Amino acid sequence: MTTRPVKHSLTLRGHRTSVSLEPEFWEAFRQIADARGATLNGLAIEIDEARGDVGLASAIRVFVLKTLQSS
Numbered sequence: 001m002t003t004r005p006v007k008h009s010l011t012l013r014g015h016r017t018s019v020s021l022e023p024e025f026w027e028a029f030r031q032i033a034d035a036r037g038a039t040l041n042g043l044a045i046e047i048d049e050a051r052g053d054v055g056l057a058s059a060i061r062v063f064v065l066k067t068l069q070s071s
Contacts (some may be wrong), residue, residue, distance in 0.1 A: 005057075010044045019044070028064045032070050 005020035022030070033043045044060065051059035 011031055011041050011043050012048050017056065019060065023058060025061055025064055028068065029060060031069050033063065 003022050005022050007020045009016050009018050013049050033040050047059050047063050048056055
């Protein structure tokens, strides 16, 4: 079963941006942020700063995957 991406707004260093992720990725991203005592915006800023030329949504998916694989 495939779920459609859901768009949410994030604020990165004072600028609003929209990111589309599947609900499962949003849930895992929230859980990771909570476990780190971080906000979604704060964690997204960290990912954004390290992503290079990869799209933000893709970078978040890879971050979530790697985080879950390492736990």
